[in-house]
Amino acid sequence: xxxxxxxxxxxxxxxxxxxxxxxxxxxxxxxxxxxxxxxxxxxxxxxxxxxxxxxxxxxxxxxxxxxxxxxxxxxxxxxxxxxxxxxxxxxxxxxxxxxxxxxxxxxxxxxxxxxxxxxxxxxxxxx
Numbered sequence: 001x002x003x004x005x006x007x008x009x010x011x012x013x014x015x016x017x018x019x020x021x022x023x024x025x026x027x028x029x030x031x032x033x034x035x036x037x038x039x040x041x042x043x044x045x046x047x048x049x050x051x052x053x054x055x056x057x058x059x060x061x062x063x064x065x066x067x068x069x070x071x072x073x074x075x076x077x078x079x080x081x082x083x084x085x086x087x088x089x090x091x092x093x094x095x096x097x098x099x100x101x102x103x104x105x106x107x108x109x110x111x112x113x114x115x116x117x118x119x120x121x122x123x124x125x126x127x
Contacts, residue, residue: 016054036061066086071097
């Protein structure tokens with residue numbers, strides 16, 4: 001049985017500054033990315049439902065995780081919840097880091113499609 005480091009009451013009652021310190025300390029001690037991302041998603045829900053501002057919570061840490069650390073299955077699983085933390089250009093960098101083969105294949109397919117367009121093939125048969 002997995003023990004959660006924070007109760008629901010703590011996540012939904014503590015102030016932003018207190019939670020920032022506790023979550024940063026927790027991640028520093030455990031390096032448990034999966035639990036951290038789950039807790040951040042819960043705080044996104046708190047932001048949507050509550051009056052306090054929890055948008056972009058722990059933005060520097062999230063950006064570091066997605067831009068600097070090794071791409072893992074956990075990051076690939078939760079990436080879609082954190083798009084707002086990045087600019088459009090940075091988001092493309094995140095996607096390239098998390099899904100390198102998919103990006104490569106997309107470029108390769110578009111290149112083949114441009115080569116084998118009907119207009120291109122007509123020009124080849126006339127010669």
